[in-house]
Amino acid sequence: MSKRRRPAATRRLAEQRFWGANYEPAAPNTSIRPSPDPGVLVRSLGAPPLAIDGNLAVRHLTAVYEEAVRAATALAAANGLLAGPDEDED
Numbered sequence: 001m002s003k004r005r006r007p008a009a010t011r012r013l014a015e016q017r018f019w020g021a022n023y024e025p026a027a028p029n030t031s032i033r034p035s036p037d038p039g040v041l042v043r044s045l046g047a048p049p050l051a052i053d054g055n056l057a058v059r060h061l062t063a064v065y066e067e068a069v070r071a072a073t074a075l076a077a078a079n080g081l082l083a084g085p086d087e088d089e090d
Helices: 008-019 040-045 054-078
Strands: none
Touching: 040 054
16 A cells, blocks of 8 residues: 655645745855865774775775765866865865
8 A cells, every 4th residue: 555645735834844934945065176085084984894904905995985086076077066276165
């Protein structure tokens, strides 16, 4: 048996009660600044608990994070979302 959905008008009313009647969402930050050190997350977590050689596992995880940053930077640049060097951080 399928669950009955709440009508859109009732859902909007519930959202207005929760957020307030005059709620305006904040404008999204449209500039993306790549991380200068993608491996900091891996190092902050410490040595991987299941690895035989912790340093080898950290190197592999760091390589994965660096590749993810490269891909995200390329996507941001292709879509015009990459922050320029003169833009200040928030």
